[in-house]
Amino acid sequence: MVTTQHAIPRGSRADQPTWVWLMVLTAHRGLCVYCGKTATTLDHEEPVADNGADIWWNFIPACESCNRRKGKRTAKRWAADMR
Numbered sequence: 344m345v346t347t348q349h350a351i352p353r354g355s356r357a358d359q360p361t362w363v364w365l366m367v368l369t370a371h372r373g374l375c376v377y378c379g380k381t382a383t384t385l386d387h388e389e390p391v392a393d394n395g396a397d398i399w400w401n402f403i404p405a406c407e408s409c410n411r412r413k414g415k416r417t418a419k420r421w422a423a424d425m426r
């Protein structure tokens with residue numbers, strides 16, 4: 344298991360159990376949803392800081408750099424900001 348404690352953005356409440364990782368990663372073929380590189384972190388689609396749920400369906404795989412750059416924005420908001 345990859346240890347991601349250091350990479351989990353502020354606002355997340357806990358390390359996610361293995362089954363959450365497996366489900367999220369297999370659903371997205373283990374790739375970062377933003378850039379397509381190998382995902383190393385779980386990102387909240389709706390940030391916890393913005394009342395996003397700390398639950399499996401709110402997670403998407405992301406590589407560390409995308410996760411860090413996205414921060415607390417929602418995936419949609421971030422995509423809009425990149426244009």
Ligand SMILES: [Zn+2]
Binds near residue numbers: 375376377406410
């Ligand atoms: Zn990425």
